[in-house]
Amino acid sequence: MKFSYRFSNLLGAVYRQGNLSFSKDGNAVISPVGNRISVFDLKNNTSETLPISTVKNITCVGLSPDGNIAIVVDEDGAAVLVSLITRAILHHFHFHKPVSSIRFSPDGRKFVVTKENVALMYHAPGKQREFNAFVLDKSYYGPYDETTCIDWTDDSKCFVVGSKDMSTWVFGAERWANLIYYSLGGHKDVIVGCFFEKDSLDLYTVSQDGTLCVWESDTELDGLVLTKKRDKPKPPKEEEEEDEEEEEDRVEGQEGEVIRGKAEAPKDKGETKNVRFRQMSKHFFNKEGDFNNLTAVTYHKQTHILVTGFASGIFHLHELPEFNLIHSLSISDQRIASVSINSSGDWIGFGCSGMGQLLVWEWQSESYVFKQQGHFNNMSSLAYSPDGQYIATGGDDGK
Structure with a gap:
């Protein structure tokens, strides 16, 4: 007899909390279920729960751009680095505080974690030879309250962070002379989402009271200027050796370089003119007065589609920056907790x-690709089909 039991799948529950993600090819949705991760392949109609918890x-x-690794964080801030190829845990780490969001840069070299009122930028694991998988590069302080969301520019030069104090902060990922930090206002409620436009510093911010602000930058991404580190340039070999020494000196848990933002924008220094933003327009989702909290939002840069979910279970699709309503539908009587859109922009999760619901909607054909709900209450009965291919369950919720 064989006794080498191996965990195979988790049945009866599809989503509990956390953010949904699509795989790199856009065919599978990755969903947190309690303390585990389930992957639903929508093309082949199969599901798999990773053997990690x-x-x-x-x-x-947080999913890497190449789709090979994921960083999974629990309620206490304990994180595991997971290989999505081998389905194995590569590294354990602890952020010591609850983490609100995590996002890899588009080039896969860095990732930013937001906890409390600070944004922490780490070197992504696997991109260079390192002993520690999570090496802290910079700590960004700006918001007064808890940070809520992150987005990166397409070239990974800058990132933006939203906060519960109704402010949005743009930070430079490198030592830019004309963009260290920039604070944006304009909202009267918690920032739910902030997104850069494709290949641009122009951005959109969305708050919980259903307000969208459109911001325009006076500088292109190519216009960002690196600061001069030293007056006399050193030979390239010496620079490389010095950078390697700096990396070796940093270990897990250290603060790295600290950048502290203030409410006012930094003053121009010499010939370099700082990046400035101005508000182009403001739009409201509750024009008819059917007000309810905006709870989840995502933006697809290639198609310029903004997807917003509300506490009443309704979602909207708008085309930006004109704010044209494409589609609106009520998919649940419960609060929409997470929204995600796949790489092609066809499927929305x-x-x-x-209610533990997970839905994937194809908005162009207006049809469900995937619609499942776990038992709301205890599962009380279970039966196999005669051929052993199917399982039927019954629960205290009458389903």
Whole structure:
């Protein structure tokens, strides 16, 4: 007899909390279920639960641009680095505080984690020879309250962070002379999402009260200027050796370089003119007065489509920057907790934590690709089909 039991799949639950993600090819949706991760392949109609788990329930998942690794963080801030190829845990790490969001840069070399009122930028694991998988590069302080969301520019030069204090902060990922930080206002509620336009510093910010602000930058991405580190240039070999020494000196848990932002924009220094933003327009989602909180949002840069989910279970599709309404539908009677859109922009994933629902909607054909809901209450009975291919379950919720 064989006793080498191996975990295969988790059945009866599809989503609990946290952010949904699509795989790199856009054919599979990655969903946190309690303290585990399930992958639903929508092309082949199969599902798989990864043989890894955290101590507490998962709150956020960061997926690398190449789709090979994921960083999974639970409610306490304990993180695991997971290989999506071998399905193995590569590294354990602890952020010591609850993490609100995590996002890799488009080039895959860095990732930013937001916890409390700070944004922490780490070197992404696997891109260079390192002993520590998570090496802290910079700590960014700016918001007064808890940070909520992150987005990167397409060339990984800058990132933007939204906060509960109704402000949005743009930070430079490198030592830019004309963009260290920039603070944006304009909202009267918690920032739910902030997104850069494709290949641009122009951005959109969305708040919980259903307000969208469109911001225009006076500088292109090519216009960012690196600061001069030293007056006398050193030979390239010496520079490389010095950079390697700096990397070796940094270990896990250290603060790295600290950047502290202030409410006012930095003053221009010498010939370099700082990047400036101005508000182009402001739009409101509740024009008819059917007000309810905006709870989740995502933006697809290639098609310029903004997807917003609300506490009433309704979602909207708008085309930006004109704010033209493409589509609106009620998909649940519960709060939409997470929204994600796949790489082609065809499929939109919705997670409703109240009922444990996971939905994938194809907006062009207006049809469901995937619609599942776990038992709301205890599971009380279970039966196999005669051929052993199917399982039927019954629960205290009458389903």
